[in-house]
Amino acid sequence: MxxxxxxxxxxxxxxxxxxxxxxxxxxxxxHFKVYITLQEEYNSNIDLSPNRIKRDDYITTITPGLKFSTSRKSPVT
The missing domain is CATH 1.20.5 (Single alpha-helices involved in coiled-coils or other helix-helix interfaces)
Structure with a gap:
């Protein structure tokens, strides 16, 4: 038994x-929050060349991230 x-x-x-x-x-x-950031930048001299051989372009940066907070995540967001 x-x-x-x-x-x-x-x-x-x-x-x-x-x-x-x-x-x-x-x-x-x-307590964790996942995020992603998108940033766009225009540069008139991408290659850092002398004045006569300048090349311009847009630079796009995508940054993923993870934040930790001691306060709880809101149920709405």
Whole structure:
């Protein structure tokens, strides 16, 4: 009888672990915010060449990022 009771307790305990871990992981992920930044710049001398061989162009920069905040993420955004 003690073996069955111990086995049942062990099974119940193991079944509770995933729900506790899931709650903790959700709490951790609510502090992260993923973002992406797009920046455009015009430059009249891309190659830094002398005056007679200037070449102009646009420079596009895409920057992904991840921010961590101690306050929770708003449910609206």
């Amino acid at each position: 003690k073996k069955i009771r111990g086995f049942c307790f062990g099974v119940c305990f193991l079944m509770m672990i995933p729900s506790v871990l899931h709650a903790e992981m959700g709490d951790i992920f609510s």
